[in-house]
Amino acid sequence: MELSTRAIREVVHPTAAYYHPVPVIKEASETPKSHSLTSITNSNLEDSWDNSLLNPKNRIDSLDLPQNPLWRVDGCAGLGTQYYVVPLFLQRIPPMRMDVFVSDSQSPLIREQLEFDKASHTKDSTRLPRIAIARHIVRILQKWTTSDFKELKLFGDFYRNVPFGSRIVLEDMSLDTRRVRVGLGLNHDLELKLLSLSTLTSLWGSHFKFPQVIDFFDLHVVSVLHDSVCLVRIHERLYIFKALTSGAKYLYHELKTLCTLEPHANIITKPIHIVTKKCTFGNKKAVAGFTTYYHSKGTLRDILPVLRAHGQLRRADQLKWSMQLTTALEHLKSRSATYYPDLRLDNIVLSEKSDIVMVDFEQRGVWCEFAAPEVNAIEYIRLLATDEEVPEFISEKYRKVLQGLVPAFETLVEDQYTNPQSGFNLAWIALSSVEQEAAEVYMLGRVLWCIFEGVSGPQKAAVWQSYRWEPDLEFPEYNRTPPAMRRLIDECTKGRRETLSKVVVRRQSRLVLKNKAIDDQSADDVKVAAQRFWSEEIEVAEKFLKERELRRRKGKWNDNYYERPNLKQVLEALKAFQDEIC
Incomplete structure (x- = not known):
């Protein structure tokens, strides 16, 4: 059974207890009276050719990265449906977390050619960029950026002004990069749910001590490590930036917890910075995340x-x-x-x-x-x-x-x-x-x-x-x-x-x-x-x-x-x- 998001409910989660597969009824193999053997053979041959890798339309023209790639894939989540991408051509990359989303409901041919199965469980930045779908995404984004934005500077302005956590959605996936439609999912809902410092103060009490507040655009992304964690540079020093694009409630709970824990040598310290961002609607300056120290040795x-x-x-x-x-x-x-x-x-x-x-x-x-x-x-x-x-x-x-x-x-x-x-x-x-x-x-x-x-x-x-x-x-x-x-x-x-x-x-x-x-x-x-x-x-x-x-x-x-x-x-x-x- 192929590993996919559907397999989570059907096999991996306890919801599988209430999944009932539809039985496949196998009919006796006999030649239908209304068709000749020749017509069936021709039909099968045509179908085989349509789905054959020998057919030029079913082959990817290239998976070679552009000579000067404008984008990089740092990792993925959601069993190969969400990819962390970084626009390399921007002088300073704010942590907008505009990830690429791809449906895993693709034809078997596309899934096989683009190695969707491998991407479903391969997440690290060492192995993932070698997989076909990751390289295909870089080529798609290269074409999109250069064709839809006459100057790369225009993309920079666009990128800085979309809501935090917006999505790049690849629709009508094809082996031909020219046929893939790139859509945008602007995450206004997330920004509406982000809370301001004053709102958090009213919830946590005036005695609550917040760390130093800095602006979202003071952060420069070095790499994306996880769906909620980026390595960023602030004034030439490296930090971890923690933020959630799926919702804010766990982020705020963690922030409050870390700020109130009794210190311990083997527990992460209190956040160094509170990161605020001016939201698209209502002129609200909301808490988008926080920073902590970066431990380069890893997990x-x-x-x-x-x-x-x-x-x-x-x-x-x-x-x-x-x-x-x-x-x-x-x-x-x-x-x-x-x-x-x-x-x-x-x-x-x-x-x-x-x-x-x-x-x-x-x-x-x-x-x-x-x-x-x-x-x-x-x-x-x-x-x-x-x-x-x-x-x-x-x-x-x-x-x-x-x-x-x-x-x-x-x-x-x-x-x-x-x-x-x-x-x-x-x-x-x-x-x-x-x-x-x-x-x-x-x-x-x-x-x-x-x-x-x-x-x-x-x-x-x-x-x-x-x-x-x-x-x-x-x-x-x-x-x-x-x-x-x-x-x-x-x-x-x-x-x-x-x-x-x-x-x-x-x-x-x-x-x-x-x-x-x-x-x-x-x-x-x-x-x-x-x-x-x-x-x-x-x-x-x-x-x-x-x-x-x-x-x-x-x-x-x-x-x-x-x-x-x-x-x-x-x-x-x-x-x-x-x-x-x-």
């Missing part, structure tokens, strides 16, 4: 496998990072009374002194490959309650369950910042403080496994993203982890369940059944297997939540249901192991 996701491959992953560093991470989590719990649901290798960077720094405090959470089963139980309910493609009678059932867990959930899922005390993560809001800590310990166990095994993630081939250095084993397999750490990781991850990867895996750019020959399976086989898996998982989640509610009413609920160690006990175990090997 543990990329660092661990490289160090291991070169024989440079030292036990002392593994222990140091594990203890720093545990200490930082315990600090957040005891000193700032908050939770951290985003614990994964992507959100752990290394400082210049090779100490860990935790980043990303939107509090959106991680997908089930890292999350604790009790968190997943609620998250599955949320997805089924809010996904528009789930049948109404099904979503209504789960909305009632969600209402019992988080009475105010309907206001929290709206795309508007309302200054909630605990953020917008329904699954974590539904948990008590003790339950939250137990869920953090679970995620910590998964990260410790990655650190001691020296791998980029807990899965060999994650559905949503491939890595430059793919893991050679899958959690909870052990190869390099010392026995004492294996015992600790197993204690931290008590209650773990099998994941979808035990049934369905990504092989290169396709979703396939793990234990069946590729030639002996169809896309519907994959969907049926995913439906069976998710149906069982949802049933387990419902039983767990019913038991939790029943015991809570009777006052017999153990908030540490799986009896995992707490953060202090994890730290003690790490220190004991350190003393043992020193």
